[in-house]
Amino acid sequence: MLANVYSAGLIGLNACLFSVQVDECNGLPRSIIVGNVSPSVREGLERAIIALKNNGFDLPPKKITINIQPADVRKNGTSFDFAILAGMFIATNVKENPYQNYAFLGELGLDGEIKHIPGVLPMTLAMEEAGIEGVFVGKEDEKEALHCKKLKIIALSCVREWIKILYPFLIKKPSLNSLEMKLKGSRKIEVKKSCISQNQTKKICMGFPLSAKDNKVQKEIADFSDIAGQEAGIRACVIAAAGMHAMLFSGPAGSGKSMLARRIPGILPKLSEEEKLEVSKIYSIAGDLSGEEGLLQERPFRAPHTAISQNTLLGGMVGGNLVPGELALATKGVLFLDELPLFRKETIEALRSPLEEKEVVLHRLQQVFSYKVDCILVAAMNPCPCGFFPDRNRCHCTPGQIRAYQRGISKPILERIDISLELPPVALENALGKEKKFSSEELSKQVIEARRRQNERFKAEEYIEWNSQMGPSELEKYCFLGKKEEDFMKKVFALKNLSMRTYHKVLKVARTIADVDGKEDITVEHLAEAVSYRIVEENLY
Incomplete structure (x- = not known):
């Protein structure tokens, strides 16, 4: 039969x-x-x-x-x-x-x-x-x-x-x-x-209850109100969250780079039912889906170790099946690469195409697999191996050591990062001050409003949802510059010797800054702030 x-x-x-x-x-x-x-x-x-x-x-x-x-x-x-x-x-x-x-x-x-x-x-x-x-x-x-x-x-x-x-x-x-x-x-x-x-x-x-796996208590997401004295860093986090922009923090040890990155999921909008299914499907394939409801309820935050391999970051084959990498597991959330220069050179360089195309294409065992990159990449680095440069009272690294450490990140990678910011050390009086701090709830409202503006703008576009996904044709359509703004960008382009890729990154970030500020048009102020977010690239190269 x-x-x-x-x-x-x-x-x-x-x-x-x-x-x-x-x-x-x-x-x-x-x-x-x-x-x-x-x-x-x-x-x-x-x-x-x-x-x-x-x-x-x-x-x-x-x-x-x-x-x-x-x-x-x-x-x-x-x-x-x-x-x-x-x-x-x-x-x-x-x-x-x-x-x-x-x-x-x-x-x-x-x-x-x-x-x-x-x-x-x-x-x-x-x-x-x-x-x-x-x-x-x-x-x-x-x-x-x-x-x-x-x-x-x-x-x-x-x-x-x-x-x-x-x-x-x-x-x-x-x-x-x-x-x-x-x-x-x-x-x-x-x-x-x-x-x-x-x-x-x-x-x-082992003496554990049968429901132990399902009774995991999710860690409470930290709040931005814990951070004092890093207003510029908080502002950059809001802009990155609003437009899904890749971001790099550079600063001495203890300046709050990791604290800022770990609080970004708290200002992102809650996952919709469709997004929960999309993220949970990936975790189900990875065999890491648990909980009472059988779905992930919070946006993922992934922070792999510096020893991670290229296959673990992008995805690899185990037993003939593709195992999702950290880039896929961070979908709809944040992928945090702390101490970026300490990662393997080939691992960092493997991010070139995903950052540019918003897609990973893998060739494994005579098969081709692809998936969208739909997360916020946040990286952090110290200015030198010891982490205290340019404070020569504490930093004893030689100029050669500092240069070799900083050159662990190539210029093509820096060009593909939308926002790069240097964080100063926090003074004690700022940390103990009584000035008003920003709560994640307040910042989240700015992010949600900026995303609402983007949804309205791109409702006719099939493959674009965020400002960071715009291509040259969309930039021409949605990032119109007036005469004053054009003159400003011509001067900046010549003065800083920008590449066309960097120029487009500036326009995308400026568009997001305008959305966060609730403005329809991009002004010189928005462009100037976007240009200031290229400071790390400018200092290293």
Whole structure:
């Protein structure tokens, strides 16, 4: 008999629906799997056969062929295990499949336990988009799957529970009719847990409660009111957050560079439901999605160590699957690179294209993957290896050491950063002063209003949402300069020997400054402030 079931797999940071066909025929007793599959998928056939045996169902001595199509797409991962088992069971034990428009997701244990797999959220969303009616998933993946609005979700702990639901005549517990009624009336079926997962067993042995993973308390986002004496830095943070501009802070140790960067998520607008799904899909693929609601609720803040490799930053292959890098995990949030000159040279230079094109294109294992860069890059650096230059009372670095340290960041990278600012050390009287401080709530209102203006401006543009995404044609259209402003920029261009890339960066930042100030037109004051944000590049080169 020929059986056909559905499953899904990951291709880069996207999910794809696959059809799993199983055919039983006379011939030498063997089982083969075809369809351009990786070793991890091929091993799933053995797991499925043994899981069926350990649940009391031996395969007949016939030839069983399994085809996963489309065959021209490489299949990786363990998400196909449950579908392979279901197809073989239907083909060899029954004559029909009562749930033909249902899919199966899950890795199998040899005892038939359905285990967690990464990427359940994007996979179920792809199924919903393709018109699949429902999906069988493991109990641990239920929270992620339930975020699909139309898909019927059946969460199971082990294979035997699935056999009870679909084919109760094979296991003497008549419950098909009642379970069918529950399935038709609800998106979710509550199935009594009969198997304890490996993770739960480990928690019990270690003395942790079973819900420990879901009870993580999210750290409270720090407030800008904690910062004193860095008004220019706070202003730059608001501008970067409003226009999604890349930013670099330079200043002596203790000047507040990290404090400013870590408070930027607190002034960004709250994630919308669509943004929560978009970010959570990436974390689901990375296997790092947890929480009561199964979705990320706060904007991510990523701060990788200086020893990070290029693959870890942009994304790399593990077991044939693309693992999201830090740049992808920071989507809709902030990627903070502290002590930028200490990062590997090739890692920093790998940011050239993402900063310019707002997209990462990866060539891995004869495949091409791409994803949008949709985060705010914030970097920080000291003026010298010890961090105290130009205070010669504290800094003992030689001019050669200082030059070599600063030249760890190339001019092409500096040109691709929209805002670069030098932060002075904070005087004690400023830190202890009673002057009014800026709260994150107040600054957030400025960011939200500036973004509202951008949404109105770009509502006719299909691929542009923020000022930082504008190209030359959009700059000409939306960054009109009057005669006075044009004369000013001509003088600056000649005086500072700007490149056209830097000139465009100045216009983009000036447009955002005008939005933050609530102005429709770009003035000389806005342009002058934008030019002042090229100070680090000017000093280093």
